[in-house]
Amino acid sequence: MKSTRFLAWLAIAVGAIYFIVPLIGTFEFSLRMRRGEYSFDAYHSVFSDIQFRSTFGFSMLMALFTIIFGMLLVVPTAYWVRLRLPKLRPVIEFITLLPLVIPAIVIVFGYLRLYNSSSFLPLTNSTSGTNMLLVFSYMTLSLPYMYRAVDTAMRMIDVATLTEAAESLGAKWPTIMFRCIFPNVMSGVLSGAFITFAIVMGEFTMAALLNRPAFGPYLQLVGANKAYEPSALAIIAFAITWLSMGLLQLVSRFQKTAPVKA
Amino acid sequence: MRPPHFRLNSFLSPNPLDDSRFMSQSALIDRRTVIDWLGIMPFMIFALLFLILPTLYLVGGAFLTPDGDFTFKNIADLFSPNIVSAYWISIKVSIASSLGGAVIGFFLAWAIVMGGVPSFVRSGLLTFSGVASNFAGVPLAFAFIATLGRTGLVTVLLRDLIGFNLYSTGFNLLSFLGLTITYMFFQIPLMVLILTPALDGMKREWREASEILGASTWQYWRMIALPILWPSLLGTTLLLFANAFGAIATAYALTGSSLNIVPILLYAQIRGDVLHNPNLGYALALGMIVITGLSNVLYIWLRSRAERWQK
Amino acid sequence: MSFLSLSHIQKSFGQVQVVRDFNMEIEKGEFVSFLGPSGCGKTTVLRMIAGFETPSGGTITVAGKNQSGLKPNQRNIGMVFQAYALFPNMSVFDNVAFGLKVAGRSKDEIDSRVKEMLSLIKLEHLAERFPYQLSGGQQQRVALARALAPKPQVLLLDEPLSALDAKIRVSLREEIRMIQQQLGITTVFVTHDQEEALSISDRIVVMNAGSADQIGAPAEIYNRPATRFVASFVGTLNLIEAKVTDPVANRISIGDQGVTLREPLGPVKAGDTVSLALRPEAGSIAEGAKGDTALAGEVVSSNFLGSVVRTRMRVGASVISFDMFNNPGLVPPAVGETVTLRFTASDLLIIRD
Known part of the structure; x- marks a missing residue:
């Protein structure tokens, strides 16, 4: 028992060092910009960069679109599968897990060839078309997480009973979907949203290959050209991730304690 | 309806x-x-x-x-030395970082579930893992450059405090080892997150039943715990493998295009047809799908064997 | 010295003392039940015998050997858990064989011993099944076979029936008792179900707040509860408050009705209050029922419970329940009706705490 506890603490110590040292290192490095003393100059330089603001804003916007359209796609599908096509669940689940198997770079490579100027759907011809394609690519990337989150939330409410109850009260199709189903799986929607946000904000491959001015490619550009700003950006990115995950935890805690209204 | x-x-x-x-x-x-x-x-x-x-x-x-x-x-051309070596390095990095992530992640999950540590350690580690498993891509590369790069904190401290020059040992962050260590930063937390529930599912009574029947701790792990955990361990390791195999942002930010791994090669091919044959690029992508696909088939097959005692 | 001896056992978890000065001598081949409500320390005592918990004080000996310092896997004890705890990755055969395998027995020996055990629990035909393919009752029988296979010195059963359906609970407890007698194995059985304990034990230990309130044969525990706790925990019991009217003649009054007790009242004086206990099945309101004592009361309620009808009547400040065996011709007394309950004065027990 004593040796167990010793080994446990040893494992945690090793893990903690592995995780914390790079963060300390990064933070320390980000303060080194002014020679001979620590300062927040690197952060100042980052925040005053117009590129930083515009790419950050662009990625935020893309994340927002991804979350909205992703949920509009995922929630009705998960609902319909649970209600009417339970036999199809393994197939749908398999499809939603495919983005974990097919590397992102392969998917975007396919887009570039399939939706180029000479294709049946020349999305890459215009800026708005390319932005659309970027949102679709982010939806694909976040599909495994979104679907899982929503489906889990749906398992906790009895969708069939909820639907019948709404119908018996004379509710119509959009009412059922937006007034009954969405609010009840809100916790799942929110957890899916936060993880999607974290993914989209740092994403590099899709945006770089689609040539969009997103935050990920901007980070890479800064990394290739500057010395101390990248560390400051890494700390900022870590803080963003931490924020999304913290909100996610908050939501999932709320989900566990809140009584299910069915 | x-x-x-x-x-x-x-x-x-x-x-x-x-x-x-x-x-x-x-x-x-x-x-x-x-x-x-x-x-x-x-x-x-x-x-x-x-x-x-x-x-x-x-x-x-x-x-x-x-x-x-x-x-x-195109398929035959994949076996040119340059491409084969790219696949080989990619596979090596993926295997090393997924195995490393699996082993360390397993011990961490074990420590917080069965090690008798206070509960704040558990919740702290799980929260951190949620963040760190999503902290990949370009910023992760920055963090490791600032830590283990030539002027990184650890490199400098080792040199100044104990006179140990990390880079004179042949270590390089832009190498196989450096990339593996960097990738493990998101691989370990992922393993922790997936394995913790699996370890939570191990009943205390199984342990006690085996003990009272005369089994040693080692026999318990070999005959009961590991066979039960095998599917989740294996599945997660293969997931980590695919995760590392397809990752490009970290490697690209870390090494530019100097490290010859498949995703970077493919990235360069998409941007500028460096292979001088667009269809060879397709074959390169196909190779990636085949490898991640194979690892999943392997996982499904092994799991179905390991799970014959489950529904 | 007896086969399994627990002397002055103490156990504290931090500030909380869960077992205090527990003493018990169990003979070889005896079937002893620890009976008590949850949290009374019965499972903790069992786990100390198994070696999962270390006593804070006192000694446990098995066959004359002090168990302190021995790990569970060095004690040669068999245990059956509440939640089956079969190894899900092993077939029934492998589960039963586990203890023999880790002991390094030969394959032939394992084979024949497992077959013997499976025939003992009548599950030979399910040897290749996995636990998830078995019912709860079958799983618990396999768990029993698994515990018995390595021929343990002592068998510990930790509420083995509480997760099962009522019907299977009854048949399995009889089966456990039969197998125990057949093998003559010393057995400790932990339960919170008094009917279970009463029906299969040689002796029962009624535990309350970490110590033994009473140790005795089932009939003794039931008929002569030593404390108020035992009286109220084992079986259903009417607790009646009575007033002493004449300590010398053993006269008391319940409400305003006088009763002469058989048992000496002891050092009390007139006007004192005493607690009396009466089992619901001790009396009868039938015409011509036997008994030297009678109490009249007004019926408060009458409930049909299947084999019996339980009626409650008010006598003074107390409410007394009594049972009548059900038969098709039985007409239960109506609420508000006055009935007379007759019983033998020796059935009225004085509860002294």
């Missing part, structure tokens, strides 16, 4: 072949089936357009010449 049903029904009908006076039971069922399928059409169309077709396009293109004739030449 009646209201939408009726409305969609009337929208679809009348079917000219259908004599409504004699509409049979089976026709009703068929119609219902059609409605059921229509409900998931948006999802299916999306998956087809933005997931399946792009992939199939590349897979098909791998077997075509630029002029559109069928050929195996």
Whole structure:
């Protein structure tokens, strides 16, 4: 028992060092910009960069679109599968897990060839078309997480009973979907949203290959050209991730304690 | 689900072949089936357009010449030394970082579930893992450059405090080892997150039953705990493998295009046709799909063997 | 010295003392039940015998050997857990064989011993099944076979029936008792179900707040509860407050009805209050029922419970329940009716705490 506890603490110590040292290192490095003393100059330089603001804003916007359209796609599908096509669940689940198997770079490579100027759907011809394609690519990337989150939330409410109850009260199709189903799986929607946000904000491959001015490619550009700003950006990115995950935890805690209204 | 049903029904009908006076039971069922399928059409169309077709396009293109004739030449060209070495490094990094992540992640998950540590350690580690498993890509590379790079904190401290020059040992962050260590930063937390629930599912009574029957701790792990955990361990390791294999942002930010791994090679090919044959690029992508696909097939097969005692 | 001896056992978890000065001598081949409500320390005592918990004080000996310092896997004890705890990755055969395998027995020996055990629990035909394919009752029988296979010195059963359906619970407890007698194995059985304990034990230990309130044969525990706790925990019991009217003649009054007790009242004086206990099945309101004592009361309620009808009547400040065996011709007394309950004065027990 004593040796167990010793080994446990040893494992945690090793893990903690592995995780914390790079963060300390990064933070320390980000303060080194002014020679001979620590300062927040690197952060100042980052925040005053117009590129930083515009790419950050662009990625935020893309994340927002991804979350909205992703949920509009995922929630009705998960609902319909649970209600009417339970036999199809393994197939749908398999499809939603495919983005974990097919590397992102392969998917975007396919887009570039399939939706180029000479294709049946020349999305890459215009800026708005390319932005659309970027949102679709982010939806694909976040599909495994979104679907899982929503489906889990749906398992906790009895969708069939909820639907019948709404119908018996004379509710119509959009009412059922937006007034009954969405609010009840809100916790799942929110957890899916936060993880999607974290993914989209740092994403590099899709945006770089689609040539969009997103935050990920901007980070890479800064990394290739500057010395101390990248560390400051890494700390900022870590803080963003931490924020999304913290909100996610908050939501999932709320989900566990809140009584299910069915 | 009646209201939408009726409305969609009337929208679809009348079917000219259908004599409504004699509409049979089976026709009703068929119609219902059609409605059921229509409900998931948006999802299916999306998956087809933005997931399946792009992939199939590349897979098909791998077997075509630029002029559109069928050929195996692209596949054969994959076995050129440059490409083979790229695959080899990618596979090595993926295996090393997934195994390393699996082993360390397993011990961490074990420590917080069975090690008798206070509960704040558990919740702290799980929260941190949620963050760190999503902290990948470009910023992760920055963090490791600031830590283990030539002027990184650890490198400098080692040199100044104990006079140990990390880089004189041949270590390089832009190498196989450096990339593996960097990747493990998101691999370990992922393992912790997936394995903790699995370890939570291990009943205390199994341990006690084996103990009272005379088994040692080692026998308990070998004969009971590991066989039960095997599917989740294996599955997660293979997931980590695929995760590392497809990752590009970290490696690209870390090494530019100096490290010859498959995703970077493919990235360069997409940008500028460095292989001078667009269809060879498709073959490169196909190779990636085959490898991640194989690891998943392997996982499903091994799991079905390991899980014959489950439903 | 007896086969399994627990002397002055103490156990504290931090500040909380869960077992205090527990003493018990168990003979070889005896079937002893620890009976008590949850949290009374019965499972803790069992786990100390198994070696999962270390006593804070006192000694446990098995066959004359002090168990302190021995790990569970060095004690040669068999245990059956509440939640089956079969190894899910092993077939029934492998589960039963586990203890023999880790002991390094030969394959032939394992084979024949497992077959013997499976025939003992009548599950030979399920040897290749996995636990998830078995019912709860079958799983618990396999767990029993698994515990018995290595021929343990002592068998510990930790509420083995509480997760099962009522019917299987009854048949399995009889089966456990039969197998125990057949093998003559010393057995400690932990339960919170008094009917279970009463029906299969040689002796029962009624535990309350970490110590033994009473140790005795089932009939003794039931008929002569030593404390108020035992009286109220084992079986259903009417607790009646009575007033002493004449300590010398053993006269008391319940409400305003006088009763002469058989048992000496002891050092009390007139006007004192005493607690009396009466089992619901001790009396009868039938015409011509036997008994030297009678109490009249007003019926408060009458409930049909299947084999019996339980009626409650008010006598003074107390409410007394009594049971009548059900038969098709039985007409239960109506609420508000006055009935007379007759019983033998020796059935009225004085509860002294």
